[in-house]
Amino acid sequence: MKADKAEVSRKIKIARGQLDGILRMIEEDRYCVDISYQLLATQALLKRANQDILQAHIRHCVKEALQTDEPNPKLEEALTLLEKMAQ
Secondary structure, eight states, X not given: OOSOHHHHHHHHHHHHHHHHHXXXXXXXXXXXXXXXXXXXXXXXXXXXXXXXXXXXHIIIIIHHHHTSSSOOHHHHHHHHHHHHHHO
């Protein structure tokens, strides 16, 4: 992985902590809208971590693959991921 491992790991650990908090909120029968806001915040954080990884992939792996005359599966992988993120 070419992304900043420390930064991506930090985001994932924060998201894991948020999920633990959400589980406590559910167990405590907290207000639905509050739970939903926390879920949205966690999703946004995971999305940013995924974007970091994909950007690093494009900047490094795809860039290297484009410098050859070989067919480019790395580019196709990146395009597929971008399509999935847009859904």
